[in-house]
Amino acid sequence: MDKDLLSIQEVRDLLKEAKKAQSIYSTFTQEQIDAIVKEMSIEATKHEVELAKMANQETGFGKWEDKVLKNRLAAQGVYDYIKDMKTTGIINEDKNAKIIEIGVPMGIIAALIPSTNPTSTVIYKVMISLKAGNAVVISPHPNAKECIIRTAEILIEAAERMGAPKGLIGVIKTPTLQATNELMKHKDTSLILATGGEAMVKAAYSSGTPAIGVGPGNGPAFIERSADVKLAVKRILDSKTFDNGVICASEQSIVTESIIRNDVIAELKKQGAYFLNREESDKVGSILMRANGTMSPKIVGKTAVYIAEMAGVSVPSDTRVLISEEREVSHANPYSREKLCPVLGFYTEENWETACERCIEILQNEGVGHTMTIHSENDNVIREFALKKPVSRLLVNTAAALGGVGATTNLAPAFTLGCGAVGGSSTSDNISPLNLMNIRRAAYGTKELCDLRNSGGSSCECQSGAEAELEQIVKKVLNELLS
Known part of the structure; x- marks a missing residue:
């Protein structure tokens, strides 16, 4: 039979089962829900290494050792953050205002999973969906199908062991574009939780179903003159090399002031960065994007040395990051765009005010609404950046890849980072169970006409x-x- 037709029928069957299961699950108490979520957290943690290695082998992206940490953040960090949330029944009562708030699940969540962070995103999305009282149907990226299905099976077994009804967690085992479209547009799908490429996120918002999607990241990192340069560089390189740069919150360019430019460059070189000359920059730049202007999948999650060799550029074997000094920001300049690999653009500005303008220019070129970083000890400058930057997360003195997802900051641990209206997203939050539930309010009358x-x-x-x-x-x- 036709693969596309089979996949569409599979989605319909999964949704039918999910609808029945969610109807039963909606009667569960907070204690029952919490027990299921806890068991999934424990079981996912047991398999964090297996799943990390499987994802790395199947996709060829990143480092399995770093994927272990991402799986742990999803299984343990997310659980610790959400475990005490009230999400069902009466979640709040204001006796003075005479308002009672009741948590109401949305229904069935369509969880679209990317190939860059496949296993960790499955763990995260399933846990927050079930915590909010929902069923979830997973749509795997075809290039990460096996590791995504394996992760889902582990979570299904754990949930059902604690009493979750069969079908509450579903996964498409024949992923096709037609299957994903059917899932997104089906009348029984309540909300789409989309993490992936820009085209897929746009499709989610165009489906007619409520959606939470994430656009591309392209965050600059500003090193201001008061910063601890050595520590700032360490954080940036730690971030950009973590899982070989596949987290969309990771830095995509460095902006600094002319007064500390030489110090910053010297420290970058000392810590393993290689500055490309103009000819080398052109060679590397030519393989970063495809002819249609989108990021080349061949460079995603690869090492700096691998990318240099692919471009025909010779670099030292211990090179951690490739850097190109730039003056122009444009859609045609790959160094001023998102690069999910250890490659950075480098810009020098006269002072923090012009650096502020440059960062805005970079963000408006791509990645507006997402994330940027500032390294500074000047609270006034930090506050000015917070007030003016068109981002949902301004990360201060931290590694962006880890700070954005809540690993090195106190933001909600998440692998879906809202970009706000300016970034084409329905929210600016790090997505948590609170974004996957409705609140019914019982409001007592307190006045007469x-x-x-x-x-x-x-x-x-x-x-x-x-x-x-x-x-x-x-x-x-x-x-x-x-x-």
Whole structure:
């Protein structure tokens, strides 16, 4: 039979099962839900190395050792952050305002999984979906199908062991574009949680189904003159080489001030960065993007040495990052765009004000709304950047790849980072269970129409006789005292 038709039917079957399962799951108590989420966290942690190696072998992206840390962040870091959240039943009661808030699951979450962070994203999305009371159907990236399916199976077994109904977690085992479209547009899909390429995210928002999507990152890192240059460089290189740069929050360029330019360059070289000359920059730049202007998958998650060799450039064997000094920011300049590998653009500006403008220019070129980093000890400059930068996360004195996902900051641990309206996203949050649930509010009346009409005036006709009489007595006494 036709593979596309089979995949579409598979999606319909998964959604049918998920709908039944979620109907049962919606009756579970907070304690039952929390027990399921905890068991998934424990089980995923047991398999963190296996899944990391599997993802690395199947996709060829990054380093399995770093993928272990990402799996651990998804399994343990996310769990620690969400475990005490109230997500079902009465989650808040304001007795003064007379409002009761009730957590209501959305239904079925369509979880679109990228090839860059496949296993960690599955763990994360399944855990936050179930914590919010939802069912979830996973749509794997075809290039990471096996490791995604394996991760899902581990989570399914753990959830069902603790009483989750069968079908609550589903995974498409024949991933096709048609299957993903069917999942996104199906009437039983409540929300799309999309992490991946720009085209896929746009498709999610165009599907007619509510969606939370993430656009490309292209965050600059500004090293301001008051920064600890050695530490700033260490953080940037640690970040850009972590899993060979596949996290979209990682730095894509460095911007610094002319007064410390030489110090920054010297420290970058000392810590393993290689500055390309113009001819070498052109060679490397020519393989970063495809003819259609999109990032080449051949360079994603590869080492700096591998990329240099691919471009025909000879670099030392211990090179960690390739850097190209640039003056122009444009869509045609690959060094001023997102590069999910250890390659950076480098810009020098006269002062922090012009550096601020340069960072905005880079973000507006690509990655607006996502993330950027500043390394500085000047609180006034940091605050100015926070006020002016069109990003959802301004990371201060930290490694962007790890700070953006909440590993080295106190942001919500997440592998879906909202870019806000300016970035074409429906939220600027690091996505958590709170983004995957609705809140029903029971609001008690506290006023009558006559109260609104006669505020501060005569007694309301809706009052009981005793209340009205008492009010008149109080007013009479007050008038006598004032006279």
